Amino acid sequence: MYPRMNLWTDMKNRDEIGIALLGFGNVGSGTYEVIEENFTSIKEKVGVKIYVKKILVRDLNAGRRVKAPAELLTCNPEDIFKDPSVDIVAELLGGLEPATEYMIRALDSGKHVVSANKAALAANLPQLLDAVERSGRVLRYEAAVCGAIPVMDVIDRALAANKISGISGIVNGTTNYILTRMGEEAADYASVLADAQRLGFAEADPSGDVEGFDAANKLSLLIWQAFGKYIHPDKIARKGITELGLADIDAAALRGNKIKLIAQADDGPEGVEASVAPREVPADSFLGRCAGEYNAVQLDCDMAGPIFLMGKGAGPRPTGSAVVGDIISIARDMRSGV
Ligand SMILES: NC(=O)c1ccc[n+]([C@@H]2O[C@H](COP(=O)([O-])OP(=O)(O)OC[C@H]3O[C@@H](n4cnc5c(N)ncnc54)[C@H](OP(=O)(O)O)[C@@H]3O)[C@@H](O)[C@H]2O)c1
Known part of the structure; x- marks a missing residue:
């Protein structure tokens, strides 16, 4: 355990905030680009300069899509936990593991934490919330659910006056891309998956996406945010898209429908019912019109009625936008001493 600064009060007298990035891959480098390229506009909006102070990687000499000054890179996480100039740690x-351990270490070291890591967050949310409680620091994870779409913030702030009873969404861009192309080009699953891997829309091991694990992680986090109930992703009924063939897609089209991998949760009198599964939705509905690698979420609210959100669910800059949005939100609270 390291000595904690009282960041909330100390911040009032400071005009800069230090960030450490854990990871400099797709999202880490995208986050760095957002901070560097929009440095001036962020400074004007937030009234504070945001600097990247350190970046944790495995290999200091790896070739990288984005270049950062060599002195920022480190392979030693202690350099970050012990650095008093780091106020916020972005776990990317x-x-x-070690992602969960590092988030907890960062909180216990007096840092606020932002994360895009839905797998670690969904599996270990109770332990992470304990660390938040213990440390008095903040954990935000907008980027972990639907990339650039600000769904967590909308639930937390704009819809705070509502009871949300239902969530349904397309929360995995890879499967949506595959299903869209299968439908539009009458191409079979295997050839579209191979193409998606070549274009970088699917990973070499696509099982996390196509078997629905990624969507279940995101649904677990959405359920916590919207219903205030924690359901471990392993407890969510899950079916992926691997068994879908062109015949299924054609049959759905004859009924005026599209097949989408739908993450759905309802908070009823019997408790929360949650599932991830391929479902038919009307082709001209909100979810039916969400195509390609885009994500979409519908929230059923008692006062506001249905709310629809759509946007890019992945990619370095869209996800970096959400990471930096969380950083700015914490920076604003720090500035105002909340
Ligand atoms: N890709 C997306 O569009 C997207 C969208 C939303 C959320 N996310 C989430 O964001 C997170 C990062 O995804 P990504 O696509 O950016 O992954 P990635 O490209 O594989 O990058 C991972 C980075 O973490 C570093 N790293 C991994 N393990 C480490 C360790 N033990 N110690 C030090 N450094 C370590 C790697 O270092 P080296 O570079 O040295 O190998 C690399 O820089 C994941 O949780 C993912 O689910 C991704």
Whole structure:
């Protein structure tokens, strides 16, 4: 355990905030680009300069899409936990460990934490919330659910006056891309998947996406945000898209429908019912019109009625936009001493 600064009060007298990035892959580099390229406009909006102070990687010499000054890179996480100039740690590593351990270490070291890592967050949310409680620091994870779409913030702030009873969404861009192309080009699953991997829309091991694990992680986080109930992703009924053939897509089209991988949760008198599965939706409905790698979420609210959100669910800059949005939100609270 490291000594904690009282960041909330100390911040009032400071005009800069230090960030550490854990990871400099797709999302880490996208986050760095957003901070660097929009440095001036962010400074004008937030009244504070945001600097990247350190970047944790595995390999200091790896070739990288985005270049950062060599002195920022480190392979030693202690350099970050012990650095008093780092106020906010952005966890962009992926995987359960060491990502969860590092988030907890960062919180216990007095840092606020932002994460895009839905797998670690969904699996270990109770332990992470314990660390938040213990440390008095903030954990935000907008980027973990639907990339650039600000769904977590909308639930938390704009819809705070509502009871939300239902969530349904297309929360995995890879499967939506595959299903869209299968429908539009009458191409079979295997050839579209191979093409998606070549174009970078699907990973070499696509099972996390096509078997619905990624969508279940995001649904678990949405359920917590919207219903205030934690359901471990392993407890969510899950079916992927691997068994879908062109015949299924054609049959749905004859009924005026499209097949989408739908993450759905309802908070009823019997408790929360949650599932991830391929479902038919009307082709001209909100979810039916969400095509390609885009994501979409519908929230059923008691006062506001249905709310529809759509946008890019992945990619370095869209996801970096959400990471930096969380950083700015924490910076604003720090500035105002909340
Ligand atoms: N890709 C997207 O569009 C997207 C969208 C939303 C959320 N996310 C989430 O964001 C997270 C990051 O995804 P990504 O696509 O950016 O992954 P990625 O491209 O594989 O990058 C991972 C980065 O973490 C570093 N790293 C991994 N393990 C490490 C360790 N033990 N110690 C130090 N460094 C380590 C790697 O270092 P090296 O570079 O040295 O190997 C690399 O820079 C994941 O949780 C993912 O689910 C991704």
